[in-house]
Amino acid sequence: MDLPGYYEYHCSVKVIAGHDALEKIPGILQDLHACRPMIVTDKGVAGAGLVDIVLGAVKDQLVIGAVADDVPPDSDLRVVNRLAALYREKGCDALIAVGGGSVMDTAKGINIVVSEGADDLMKFSGAGALKRPLKPLVAIPTTAGTGSEVTLVAVVKDHERHLKMAFVSYFLLPDVSILDSRMTLSLPAAITAATGMDAMTHAVEAYYGLSKNPLSDATALAAIRLISGNLVKATRNPSDREARLAMANAAALAGMAFSNSMVGMVHTLGHATGSVCGVPHGVCMAILLPYGLEYNRHKREAIMGELFFPMGGSDVFARTPKEQRTDRVIAYVRQMNQDLHDASGGRHARYFKEVSDREGKPAVPRERLPDIARTALGDGSIFYNPEELDYDDFLMVLEAAWEGVALDSGRIRE
Numbered sequence: 001m002d003l004p005g006y007y008e009y010h011c012s013v014k015v016i017a018g019h020d021a022l023e024k025i026p027g028i029l030q031d032l033h034a035c036r037p038m039i040v041t042d043k044g045v046a047g048a049g050l051v052d053i054v055l056g057a058v059k060d061q062l063v064i065g066a067v068a069d070d071v072p073p074d075s076d077l078r079v080v081n082r083l084a085a086l087y088r089e090k091g092c093d094a095l096i097a098v099g100g101g102s103v104m105d106t107a108k109g110i111n112i113v114v115s116e117g118a119d120d121l122m123k124f125s126g127a128g129a130l131k132r133p134l135k136p137l138v139a140i141p142t143t144a145g146t147g148s149e150v151t152l153v154a155v156v157k158d159h160e161r162h163l164k165m166a167f168v169s170y171f172l173l174p175d176v177s178i179l180d181s182r183m184t185l186s187l188p189a190a191i192t193a194a195t196g197m198d199a200m201t202h203a204v205e206a207y208y209g210l211s212k213n214p215l216s217d218a219t220a221l222a223a224i225r226l227i228s229g230n231l232v233k234a235t236r237n238p239s240d241r242e243a244r245l246a247m248a249n250a251a252a253l254a255g256m257a258f259s260n261s262m263v264g265m266v267h268t269l270g271h272a273t274g275s276v277c278g279v280p281h282g283v284c285m286a287i288l289l290p291y292g293l294e295y296n297r298h299k300r301e302a303i304m305g306e307l308f309f310p311m312g313g314s315d316v317f318a319r320t321p322k323e324q325r326t327d328r329v330i331a332y333v334r335q336m337n338q339d340l341h342d343a344s345g346g347r348h349a350r351y352f353k354e355v356s357d358r359e360g361k362p363a364v365p366r367e368r369l370p371d372i373a374r375t376a377l378g379d380g381s382i383f384y385n386p387e388e389l390d391y392d393d394f395l396m397v398l399e400a401a402w403e404g405v406a407l408d409s410g411r412i413r414e
Ligand code: NAD
Pocket: 042, 043, 044, 045, 048, 050, 073, 074, 075, 099, 100, 101, 102, 103, 105, 142, 143, 145, 146, 147, 148, 151, 152, 153, 154, 155, 164, 183, 184, 185, 186, 187, 188, 191, 195, 198, 281, 282
């Protein structure tokens, strides 16, 4: 293995995982010297009864200062500022995020505003804006995808400017992350599938990206093995508690990997598609991941081939000649999307022309692809991608991903 000449790896989050992990919350808050937390969640999560499960687990051992359940998809700058004001008004001293990436990132945003004694999250955009530890934050993920429960990132959308902004700081790492299988049993099949492919993308892009290092490699490989064995299972049988817990672990492992190795063009284009067309993040990741592999393979052939070990298992890996392994990895990811499509009754989209909005209209009209390509030019994740991309490259990838055809290798940069 080629070791990088220098790297840093940081994950200070205490992870508590198990089928009954929520019961630890009162002790956790005591350790963090907090006694009046605000619960941040969204309507879908609260409606699925998950906040009640959390409250049931803490029984009367905790005073809850406030419950805010109006986080929108992809979070929102104004909502963050409003909920920060609510936190202060109710005299809270800690945050418990119960939800997917949108909720966890909102809680991180609120934490910046309340800890800094400010009124607007925008004042803290840009590197190095945070200088000191924030209030205690406990993350309880209810999707198994983003890994936000262990990452130093908060993605918050400015809905007015159609922009997704990333806030990055070690101070954004939650103090504790609780992975409890009860939190994902209610996750619908299509969201299970797409968010699981988000975790897969974190692990795969971290592993072949320019900032890979041995510690993030280890977590990425462990994540890919768990996802390969459990994502289709959990999508097909939502009440499989073992598969749910395995996926919760996988998402956290993949989060640790990418939080330290960053991601690449799949995220660049995914962020842009999410911003321009409002497509959920995991859906973009699932569709674009095969193209990230195809576009970069000439730079990372041997490294990508190693991914066939956690995907196919040791026996099949050993039987597959080295020069065929990357082909098998790409085929594996495409087949996984197909299996998830079947397991979700056709609701998991395999290409962009298949994605529809709430009214059933195409969510990614072909004529918007140039807008997406232009937006992608401004996304920082591209710096960690092995091969360069300009506007024409982005457009070429988007067109293939829209149609669902393999990339024309003759048109990829050398
Ligand atoms: P999400 O949080 O937007 O949730 C998707 C939907 O699923 C919501 O309607 C929610 O109500 C519902 N839901 C969630 N859990 C449920 C459950 N257990 N049962 C029933 N319904 C449930 O989706 P997400 O994919 O987890 O998060 C996406 C966001 O995370 C995006 O904004 C993305 O940019 C961001 N993100 C952040 C990071 C990070 O490191 N901070 C990494 C990747 C993505």
